[in-house]
Amino acid sequence: MAHKKFRLVDAILSIICIVFVCEAAAPAAAIGNSQFFWWILLIVIFLLPYGLIVSELASTYDTDGGLYDWVRNA
Incomplete structure (x- = not known):
């Protein structure tokens, strides 16, 4: 069985599905067309x-972990 990696695209799509769709579907529908202004804002x-x-925190550390190293050290 091949190992599957959690890529950046997977993270972005999961955030869009969870935050922008599931939790915001009803309020966005209630707002109407002005929702696009609020999303952009x-x-x-x-x-x-x-x-x-x-990105600044991730580039601060020289190791391969970047943001992971920052969180681990915190």
Whole structure:
């Protein structure tokens, strides 16, 4: 049996399925078409800075683990 790896694409798709679809389906439907403005605003205000912080922490460590090493040491 071949080993399956959890890739970056898998992580992104799981976040989209869990956070953006399951938990937000009813509120997004209630908002209507203005939901697209709020999704873009949320991405810019929260997800973009969060991604930049995580990438900075991951690049701080020279080992192969990156972000994993930071979390383990914390």
